[in-house]
Amino acid sequence: MIIYRVTGDFPRTERFGLAAQFRRAAASIPANIAEGFGRRTTKELLQSLTIANGSLEEARYYGFLGHELGYINEADYRALEKQCGSVARLMSGLARSLRAKVKGKETPDTGHRSPVTHS
Template structure:
């Protein structure tokens, strides 16, 4: 029986959480309850919603949770851009983020196709 831990997108998003925690360690201490906390919550939200959605009994619910994951990923991307603009980061791993987004979108389409069969 497959679980969320078997999904490549969940595995990749867990790795991205580790990345976000690492890069936010160097943010100013006054951001601990601001941008640092917000970015970490968004990052954690991506694999958490994948996991919660996959545990649901209905494909429609799973898709809803995957859309929440996409929303969190977009929010995180915005925060990373802000972190670069204000000088907390010189750059971020945009490629990894886009890969997770493509994987989420692909999973949604795959579930929708199976749901319509």
């Protein structure tokens, strides 16, 4: 949630511009993954991971832009980059595993369940 903290410090003039775009891109990452899990086929989950990766790179760019414009300090920018890198590696590993699973099966239907839990 570092993105919400750092964008809260953006100038008011960026409230509906860069800050909003940055937040939307970041929120889109897990939303696309969740949607993919809900689709019930590995092929659709892989497609959702591709879309989520695009959102991740979009958020990464907004972080870079915010840093270049002086809205994000160096420490926060490094933390954002580290977090983006971790998320990218996790998504890549999941996609690689799913592709291997599809190669080994005739039908790509996984019957997987959403990872969301309710307390």
